[in-house]
């Protein structure tokens with residue numbers, strides 16, 4: 001027997017307890033300090049009392065003790081394989097257009113210069129091809145659940161394609177007894193009641209909009225091309241649809257804007273629709289490295305939806321994959337925890353920053369489709385043609401096949417050694433690695449972010465326990 005390499009612990013001196021967690025089994029314990037000391041003693045052998053033997057047995061059953069490192073590494077490898085081959089869901093993210101009606105300074109897309117002139121937009125003929133390809137995947141996989149996400153650019157700039165695909169996918173799923181869940185990741189400007197009225201009956205279950213701080217900050221960060229603000233219109237749109245569909249709110253922050261987020265949270269809490277917000281997730285703005293290392297087309301993304309269950313595959317861009325290539329990295333990791341804390345204090349659900357899990361890029365049956373029908377392993381790469389792994393029309397091209405092989409073998413976590421966060425981090429966001437380091441197999445490590453999130457989790461577990469015992 002030996003301690004698992006996925007054990008983490010947080011001392012809670014004010015309670016004379018230690019929070020212990022195993023990131024692989026998700027077992028969490030509040031124990032007296034002699035328990036971790038007992039775990040350490042296991043390495044050295046020796047004799048145990050009957051009570052200690054019972055404790056060791058319980059620790060073993062919860063994964064804190066393992067037979068051997070080799071066995072544990074094999075279990076980890078099996079876990080990643082099962083995530084990769086999981087057939088419970090078909091996940092397809094469709095970029096209906098690369099055009100955007102906003103002109104955010106930090107975004108490589110958007111209404112800058114002539115981007116919208118050349119930004120691809122999916123035609124109806126291409127949408128027909130996408131629908132046929134989806135039909136093929138549904139027949140091949142026969143999953144219980146099909147998750148369809150509309151993304152861009154700004155996906156609602158191509159409403160005919162959104163409506164067409166939603167209707168077609170609804171019919172395809174209904175004919176096969178498959179549950180369809182549709183989500184939209186939108187800047188919110190065109191998110192009218194009419195759009196939501198039409199999509200809810202087809203399976204719309206989530207909308208994610210972005211607010212980059214309080215009104216003044218958001219209007220500076222996310223203006224239209226003429227620098228007009230967009231905050232009021234987005235909030236008014238959300239007010240009109242909040243009782244029809246769960247709302248997720250995201251926001252991108254940097255050192256200059258993070259301090260405005262508490263005011264945004266105050267504002268959100270005051271809204272009559274505050275309780276319709278199912279999740280609030282803020283993330284640092286990804287800083288790409290200077291050209292030529294930085295590819296032009298990668299897109300930071302945070303997934304829409306209500307819940308990350310343990311190891312549920314949240315998009316790690318919301319775990320802190322930003323700033324890795326710049327000096328402010330750890331400062332932003334700290335700020336991320338500060339914002340999670342503020343979000344919780346305002347009564348909004350948010351990620352705990354620990355339970356992230358391997359993201360979409362590690363799943364074989366998660367696809368992203370660009371406006372021209374090219375297929376990608378992850379939405380973050382979907383504007384980068386050199387990373388395409390196929391095409392909905394089934395064409396065979398050597399470069400796409402080579403790219404597919406590259407993504408199939410992707411395992412940045414292999415260089416992470418015995419880091420205790422591997423099961424929940426998987427080596428971090430490959431898009432951040434590619435854009436910041438030029439190599440998707442080199443992790444952009446945000447271990448400090450996991451460590452500070454773990455401390456918060458420990459305190460939350462302890463105070464929840466105190467509340468239930470009083």
Ligand code: SF4
Nearest residue numbers: 316359378380429430
């Ligand atoms: S690689 Fe990064 S952008 Fe892509 S799904 Fe994973 S966390 Fe999200």
Ligand code: SF4
Nearest residue numbers: 416419425443445447
């Ligand atoms: S990227 Fe960092 S935190 Fe994530 S598994 Fe690797 S070493 Fe651990």
